[in-house]
Amino acid sequence: MKLIELKNVTKTFDDGRKKIEALKETNFAVEEGEFVAVIGPSGSGKSTFLTIIGGLQTPTEGKVFINDEKFSELNEKKRAKKRFDEIGFILQASNLIPFLTVKDQLRLVNKINRSSFDKNDAQSLLDELKINDLSDKYPSDLSGGERQRAAIARALYHDPSVILADEPTASLDTNRAFEVVEILGRETKKKKKATIMVTHDERLTDYCDTVYVMKDGVLNKK
């Protein structure tokens, strides 16, 4: 089942003097349980690609489907709601909230959902990511690797169908980076997510099912 699908998507920035084609016409899909890597040089359009899928910007042309729904056609409010329900973001620098403990980062999701916090759910997720004993710590007290694992926990916690990771390993050393990517791959399979990871580091793609290369706004399978 296709959880992410892009049909004829383009993105053009027009600053009045010249047009930048950040993303040329793209057709693309990610299946349930598929872990996709996107590599490519700086400025090639990777982040643009990812944020269009995440609904943070709209495509100039074409359509984005998330879970078979015309995601890119929704208005901003509905897109935000859908993003909250269906998409987990993992960013380069940690996207954790500095004044919440690891456990409270998860609990926030329940507060917004108006659902009750399931302690066991949270525990087992943190267990899987080997950060269970850190659940009462604030992000500033965690190491970079621990922080990214907490961010993965946060992204997985509300059970989205799609995980979008923009250079999640940029702030980590090689060993930690491999560890984080491995966890990401494992969770994608186990929880049947569709995951896209943007990275500079080609070695990290070993854990991925499909690798795409972005170059000057053109996406090709490697």
Add this chain to the structure above:
Amino acid sequence: MFLAWKEIKYSKTRFALIIGVVVLVSYLVFFLTGLAYGLAQENRTSIDKWEATGIVLADESNLNINMSMFPKELVDDVEASETASLGVTSSVVQLVEESEDDDDSKVNVTFFGVNEDEFIFPDILEGESIQNENEVIADISLKEEEGYELNDELSLAGIDTTVTIVGFTDNAKFNVAPVLYTDQPTYQHIRASGFGEREDEIISAIVVQTDNGELSEVALGTDDLEIYEIDEFISNLPGYNAQVLTFGLMIGFLVLIAAMIVGIFIYVLTLQKTSILGVMKAQGISSKYIGKSVVGQTLLLTLFGVLTGLGLTLVTGIVLPNEVPYMNNILFFVSITTLLIIVALMGAFFSVRTVVKIDPLEAIS
């Protein structure tokens, strides 16, 4: 509220400082209000006590009761449901046993000459009513602040007469001075400073009460007199309006300043958090949720700060010496609390606007 509260818990010092400022400013506001109210009351309690509709003064007195004098027979020309003649004169009293050179023991007072069968005659809190000439009913503040007792004998400045306190009443201050109530004959004697007992008795005012609270009901049978609403009379007491306006302005500005401080603090905090709020929005957390948490936080801070300030004020009010004209007024305190919170929330809405404008795309790239 979850976010708001967790953030306060995390940045304790920062928020303690903000609350501290709110506490101090609201303490100042409440305390000034208490003082202003107390002082205003000291001008007028004896008048409010009458529950009168209006007051009749001599036409040429220009609303100044000290300049109003007319023969007491003119009372007969005034037709109203209730009338009461009133003589007013200020004086200085001193316990007879004190030395005349001791200025500290002298007290400024106002004498009210009244008739026992008329409605402005005071209720007795302690002691008994006037039976004979040269007996007075005194304001209780003379007991509380000066230590005067029942049966104390007071000498008057400039006149060779003494009066005896036979009773105390409360809420009897006129123009910041305690009132001594006497009967009309004693009043006439004091007013004339003992010089030549005059045939015609002079009074200062006629206080009137009507059934429907309207002055139109009152008929004045003479051009020598003029009638005024009691509120108009009070606001024309010497210095009264200036006092009330000065304090009112000060308090108003302080409320604004307090609210602006809270608003600015919250705004700066919000600006500092722009990137993290952007990330939250990227995760799909709605501006509405974040905005609610900003407003909730403002509410928590202001409520906590203002109530603490109010508590401090009440405690101060208790330990304050009696001489300070401080008085609690629940209505003022409640409305100032509400006003402070409302204006602070208005400040918070600037922050909410910033939250709405944050572009999640910028925050994450």
